[in-house]
Amino acid sequence: MNTLVIGSGAREHAIVWSLSRGPDYCSGKPPRERLFVAPGNAGTHELATNLPLDPGNPAAIVAACRELGIELVIVGPETSLAAGLVDALGAAGIPAFGPPASAARLESSKAFARSFSDRARIPSAQTRNFSSARELRRFLDELGGRRIVLKKSGLAAGKGVFESDDPAELFSFGRAVLESDELLAEEYLVGSELSVFALCDGSDHLLLPACADHKKAGAGDSGPNTGGMGAFCPVPTSDPALMARIEREIIEPSFVAMEREGLRYRGVLFFGVMVTAQGPKLLEYNVRFGDPETQSLLPLLDSSLMELCHGVARGRLCSLRPSFSKDLAIGVVVAAPGYPGSYPKDIPVEIDEFGAQGMIFHASTYRDAMGRIRTGGGRSFTAVGMAGNWKDASDSAYALAKAIRFEGAWFRPDIGEKLLNRLNPGVGSGTQ
Numbered sequence: 001m002n003t004l005v006i007g008s009g010a011r012e013h014a015i016v017w018s019l020s021r022g023p024d025y026c027s028g029k030p031p032r033e034r035l036f037v038a039p040g041n042a043g044t045h046e047l048a049t050n051l052p053l054d055p056g057n058p059a060a061i062v063a064a065c066r067e068l069g070i071e072l073v074i075v076g077p078e079t080s081l082a083a084g085l086v087d088a089l090g091a092a093g094i095p096a097f098g099p100p101a102s103a104a105r106l107e108s109s110k111a112f113a114r115s116f117s118d119r120a121r122i123p124s125a126q127t128r129n130f131s132s133a134r135e136l137r138r139f140l141d142e143l144g145g146r147r148i149v150l151k152k153s154g155l156a157a158g159k160g161v162f163e164s165d166d167p168a169e170l171f172s173f174g175r176a177v178l179e180s181d182e183l184l185a186e187e188y189l190v191g192s193e194l195s196v197f198a199l200c201d202g203s204d205h206l207l208l209p210a211c212a213d214h215k216k217a218g219a220g221d222s223g224p225n226t227g228g229m230g231a232f233c234p235v236p237t238s239d240p241a242l243m244a245r246i247e248r249e250i251i252e253p254s255f256v257a258m259e260r261e262g263l264r265y266r267g268v269l270f271f272g273v274m275v276t277a278q279g280p281k282l283l284e285y286n287v288r289f290g291d292p293e294t295q296s297l298l299p300l301l302d303s304s305l306m307e308l309c310h311g312v313a314r315g316r317l318c319s320l321r322p323s324f325s326k327d328l329a330i331g332v333v334v335a336a337p338g339y340p341g342s343y344p345k346d347i348p349v350e351i352d353e354f355g356a357q358g359m360i361f362h363a364s365t366y367r368d369a370m371g372r373i374r375t376g377g378g379r380s381f382t383a384v385g386m387a388g389n390w391k392d393a394s395d396s397a398y399a400l401a402k403a404i405r406f407e408g409a410w411f412r413p414d415i416g417e418k419l420l421n422r423l424n425p426g427v428g429s430g431t432q
Contacts, residue, residue, distance in 0.1 A: 001034065001071045001072060001306065001310070002034050002035075002036070002068060002069050002070050002071050002072075003019065003034065003035055003036065003070065003071065003072045003073075003074065003306070004036045004037070004038060004051075004061075004064070004065060004068070004070045004072070004073045004074070005019070005035075005036070005037045005038075005040075005044075005048070005073075005074045005076060006037075006038055006055050006061065006073065006074065006075045006076050006077065006080050006085065007037070007038075007055060007075075007076030007077045007080070008037075008039050008040055008041050008044075008055075008363070008364045008376075008377075009041075009076065009077070009291055009363045009364060009377070009379075010043075010291060010292065010294075010295050010333075010361035010362060010363040010379070010381065010382040011076055011289055011290070011291035011292075011294045011295065011361075012037060012040070012041075012044065012076040013041060013043040013044050013295075013361040013362050013363070014294050014295045014298045014299070014361050014382075015074060015076065015289070015294065015298065015305070016035065016037055016040075016044045016047050016048050017043075017047060017298070017359065017361070018298040018299075018301060018305040019035060019305050019306055020035060020047045020048065022304040022305055022306045022307070033049075035047065035048040035049070036048055036049045036050075036051055036068060036070070037049070037050050037051065038050070038051040038052075038053035038055060038061060038064070039051065039052055039053055039054075039055070041362045041363065041364055041365045041366060041376070042362050042365040042366050042367050042373050043360070043361060043362030043365065044362070045367070051064060055076075055077055055079065055080045055085075056079055056080060056083050058080075058083060058084055058085045058087075058088035058089075059088065061073070061085060061088070061089075062088050062089060062092045062094065065089070065092070065094050066092070066094075070094060071094075071095065072095050072096070072097065072306075072309065072310060072313055073085075073089055073094060073095070073096045073097065073098075074096075074097040074098070074309055075096060075097065075098035075267075075288065076288060076289065077288065078104065078107050078108065078155060078286065078287060078288050079155060080098075081098050081099060081101065081104040081107075081108075081287055081288060082101060082104045082105075082107070082108040082155065083101070084100070084101040085098070086098045086099060086100045086101070086104075086267075087100045087101055095310075095313040095314065096266075096313060097266070097267050097268075097309045097312055097313050098266070098267040098287070098288065099263075099264070099265045099266065099267045099269075099287050100264060102262075102263060102264075103258065103263040103264060103265045103287065104287045106263075106269075106285040106287055107155070107284075107285055107286050107287045107288075108154060108155050109153055109154065109182075110151050110152070110153045110154075110184055110284065111129055111153040111182050111184060113284065113285050114127050114129075114184065116257065116261070117254070117282055117285075119257060119261075120253045120254060120256070120257035121253065122249070122250050122253050122254060122282050123249060123250070123278075123279060123280065123281045123282065124281050124282040124283070125149070125186040125187040125188075125189050125274075125281060125283070126186070126187040127184055127185065127186045127187070128184070128185045129153075129182060129183070129184055129185075130174065130178065130182070130183040130184075130185065131178070131182055131183075132178065133171075133174070133175045133178055136171060136174045136175070136178065136183065136185075137171060139185060140167045140170055140171055141167070143167065145165050145167070146165060146188075147163065147164065147165040147188040148163070148164075148165075148170065148185055148186065148187065148188050149161060149162070149163045149185070149186040149187070149188050150162045150163075150170055150173055150174050150177070150183060150184070150185055150186075151183070151184040151185075151186060152177045152181050152183065153181050153182040153183065153184060154181045154182075157227050158215070158225065158226060158227035158228060159224070159225050159226060159227065159340055160177070161215075161225045162174075162225070163188060189274045189276055189281060189283070190276060190277075191274045191275045191276035191277065191281075192212075192237060192274070192275045193212065193213070193272065193273065193274050193275075193283070194210045194211070194212060194235060194238055194246075194272075194273045194274075194275060194280075195210065195211040195212065195213050195231070195270060195271075195272060195273075195290050195293045196208075196210050196238075196243075196246060196251070196270070196271040196273055197211075197268050197269070197270055197271075197289065197290070197293075197297070198251055198255075198268065198269050198271065199267075199268050199308060199312050199317060200255060200265050200266065200267065200268070200269055200312065200317070201266055201311060201312045201313075201314070201315045201316065201317035201318075202264060202265060202266050202315050203315065203318075204317045204318040205251070205255055205269075205317070206317055206320065206322075207243065207247060207251070208268075208297065208322070209233055209234040209235075209238075209297065209300065209324055210233070210234060210235045210238035210243065211231050211232065211233040211234075211235065211290070211293035211296060211297055212231060212232055212233075212235045212419075213228045213230075213231045213290065213292065213293055214228065214229045214230045214231065214412060214415055215228060215229070216229070217229060217339075217340055217412070218412070219412055219413055219414045220414065224340055224341075225340070226335075226339070226340040226379070227291065227292075227340070227378075227379055228290070228291060228292045228293070228333065228379070229292075229332075229333045229335070229379075229411070229412045229415065230292060230330070230331055230332045230333050230382075230411075230412055230415030230416070231290075231292045231293045231295070231296045231330075231331050231415075232296055232328070232329065232330045232331070232390075232393075232415070232416045232419065233293065233296040233297045233300060233328075233329050234300075234324075234328070236419065237275075242275065242280070245279065245280060246271070246273055246280045249279070249280060250271055250273060250280060250282050251271060254269070254271070254285075255269075266312050266313055266315070267287065267288070267312060268287075268288060268289055268312075269285060269286075269287060270285065270286035270287070270288065270289070270290050271285065272284040272285070272286070291379075292331050292333050292379075292382050293331075295331045295361050295382040295384050296329040296330065296331040296384055297329075299325075299329050299358075299359065299384055299386055300324045300325045300327060300329055300386075301322060301323075301324055301325075302322075302323045302324055302325050303322045303323045307320060308320060308322055325386075326388070327386045327387060327388055327393075328386065328387060328388070328389065328390055328393045329358075329384055329385070329386045329393060330384070330385050330390070330393045330394050330396075330397040330415060330416045331382045331383065331384040331385075331397065331415070332382065332383045332384075332385075332397045332398060332400075332401045332411050332412070332415050333379045333381070333382050333411060333412075334379075334380055334381040334382070334383060334401050334404045334409055334410070334411045335378055335379050335380060335409070335410055335411065336375055336377070336378050336379075336380055336406075336408060336409070337407070337408025337409075337410065338378075338408075339378035339379065340378060343378050344375075344408075345374075345375055345376055345377070346374045346375065346376070347374060347375040347406045347407055347408070348368075348372050348373070348374055348406060348407075349365065349372075349373040349374060349375060349380075349404065349405065349406040350373075350405045350406070351373070351403055351404055351405070352403040352405065353403075354399060354400055354403040357385065357386050357387060357392075357396050358383065358384045358385040358386050358393075358396045358397060358400050359384050359400075360381055360382070360383050360384070360400055360403075360404065361381065361382045361384065362380075362381055363376075363377050363379050363380055363381060363382070364376035364377035364380070365377075365380065365381075375406060380404075380406070380409070381401075381404050383397050383398075383400035383401040383403075383404065383411075384397060384400070385397030385398070385399070385400060390416065390419060390420050391420065393416075394415070394416055394420060397415070398413075
């Protein structure tokens with residue numbers, strides 16, 4: 001099957017890597033002749049054919065699909081989904097893994113998503129919407145110093161969220177958002193956060209193992225929000241009873257409401273869930289695989305990713321039962337200096353030879369005229385360690401992270417550390 005993956009991040013590298021290892025590409029023609037990525041990165045170039053296409057240009061992608069005989073398109077970035085890429089592919093008769101723009105509003109508009117989840121009576125944080133700084137100021141004056149969460153309604157690459165109990169800081173963030181977008185103020189929830197993924201083919205859905213992300217830039221969950229500085233999978237606390245409750249109270253009502261409201265959905269729906277003392281509550285929807293969660297999830301998949309994606313796109317998910325390794329995976333993001341603020345690009349990279357069990361996924365990297373790898377984004381790599389226990393998985397992940405060398409490179413030193421300390425008191429994760 002000729003397949004096209006859309007995107008250039010570490011998530012897309014992980015998808016391409018997983019596809020290339022499946023039975024569909026392990027025989028016959030080399031994967032590079034049947035597996036394409038647009039635009040891809042230096043890592044995907046080793047596995048597939050990179051195409052110099054803009055992920056936000058549906059017409060150019062449809063034209064390339066026709067020329068190359070593409071039989072399935074797997075869309076990675078939310079921006080492409082919000083731009084209507086799946087709508088354009090559907091009009092051209094090209095099967096796609098991903099929702100149309102109408103359903104992509106569940107991520108591209110947090111205001112729409114919260115209104116939708118309220119109509120579906122899904123437990124979530126109490127929320128207020130604001131369209132003016134004057135309304136926001138009045139609300140903050142009435143808060144009395146309570147901690148809340150402010151969110152930009154539109155897409156923000158995981159960085160449009162700010163939590164604080166300082167009215168001045170909250171007003172400064174909110175006023176900046178309101179210059180160009182709607183603002184949401186949400187109740188601050190206390191608990192443990194899960195990333196839950198459900199594949200959906202339009203009628204049936206299938207849950208994948210839960211992951212846990214690390215959003216804050218600094219150790220100990222300090223500093224500003226980022227797109228995610230690391231993740232691990234599976235999550236020991238996501239036992240069958242908890243997952244059954246999440247499915248019953250959050251996931252199933254979401255899909256029922258989508259069908260009722262005519263939101264056709266074929267792809268993966270991400271549920272950000274906070275497990276509180278009162279039970280699980282929905283934080284947000286994402287309409288694609290998460291980044292960096294995907295980099296820790298897909299290496300554990302023992303069955304065919306192509307079979308799953310094809311089943312979703314063709315409406316044949318009900319007969320599939322994916323299998324996963326019993327190993328454990330921890331992913332550590334290696335970022336450019338200055339991220340999540342402004343950061344330089346085009347920094348030359350050296351990757352040392354390593355013997356740790358795992359893999360390194362690239363994000364927006366490229367090779368210059370001399371063949372040297374250079375950075376192209378803020379979160380430049382994800383180093384993923386795998387092992388039969390959490391300590392060894394963590395050690396492998398940090399060994400791989402340290403093997404990636406470029407000026408100003410940094411990473412959080414405590415990905416999964418809370419988990420490790422809970423399971424093995426006195427044992428910490430890797431350090432920088």
